[in-house]
Amino acid sequence: MxxxxxxxxxxxxxxxxxxxxxxxxxxxxxxxxxxxxxxxxxxxxxxxxxxxxxxxxxxxxxxxxxxxxxxxxxxxxxxxxxxxxxxxxxxxRKPAAAPIEPEFIVREYLSAMEKRDLETAKQYLSDDFTMVFPGGASFKKIEDLISWSGKRYRNVKKSFENFDTSFKGLNATVFCNGYLEGTWLNGEIFSKIRFIDRFSVSDMKITSQNVWNDMGERLR
Structure with missing residues (x-):
């Protein structure tokens, strides 16, 4: 043999x-x-x-x-x-199309919001999207967020330090953190304000955003 x-x-x-x-x-x-x-x-x-x-x-x-x-x-x-x-x-069967990375979706949404390109920003949001900001301020429409934030500062920009994504089945959670900089209503410049955002992403759409930052400490 x-x-x-x-x-x-x-x-x-x-x-x-x-x-x-x-x-x-x-x-x-x-x-x-x-x-x-x-x-x-x-x-x-x-x-x-x-x-x-x-x-x-x-x-x-x-x-x-x-x-x-x-x-x-x-x-x-x-x-x-x-x-x-x-x-x-x-x-x-044929290969299914790979989904868009949740981090990319969040980055594009935040970029559009920073530019106040609301129509582009809305493309990344689910129909039941909700957001909660410091102090428990809750919104379902980004236009309402813009109106609320306009009573706190003239403009704001985020600089990112980290993005972290976790998965559970088809759902993802994206955390990002860094610092805020911008201009108060009185024209004074602010910077180095810490923030952390938590996004829930499902079916390539953002379903929720929760925001924490130290802006309230600076306003006191």
Whole structure:
């Protein structure tokens, strides 16, 4: 009987000896002891490289936070199959369009609001969008927010230090923090006012915004 063999990257064939099997067994045993998970994902061929990279990063983060493995120990591979070789419910499928990143949606919304381009800003909001600002001021329409803020300052601009996104199924929560700068109603310039915003994003639309900042401390 012909002995099992394998092919190297340069095309050479060598037999799989007992020593080879022992080496492989030792390797997997080491992976198990050192919490080195191997995770394989299968995708229909057609997703962009950026999307595949993002998937691998998120799978790595999920494994690290769940089982305590260091990211350097998490191995993620992505196998692609042709649409003709993929069937679900007796129907060949095509890759679905990857959703817009929640952080991008939030950044674009905040940019539009800063420019007072309200029509563009509204494109990123869900029909049931709500927002809550310091002091419990709650709004459903950004026009009402503009009217309320106009009694506090002439203009304001955000400089960002961090964006952090977490996911639960198809829903995402985006936090951003940094500093506010702008002009008070009396013409005085303000800066270095801390803020943190929390956005809920679902189906590529912002459903809520909660705002905390130190502006009230400066107004006293």
């Amino acid at each position: 012909r002995k099992p063999s394998t092919k190297t990257s340069n095309g050479n064939i060598f037999p799989l000896t007992e020593s080879w099997y022992k080496t492989k067994k030792t390797f997997y045993a080491h992976m198990w002891r050192s919490k080195m998970p191997m995770i394989e994902c299968t995708l229909i061929k057609g997703y962009a490289e950026k999307t595949r990279k993002l998937l691998a990063e998120r799978v790595t983060d999920a494994a690290s936070s769940t089982i305590g493995a260091h990211p350097d120990q998490v191995i993620v591979t992505i196998k692609e199959v042709l649409a003709t070789n993929y069937m679900r419910g007796r129907v060949n």
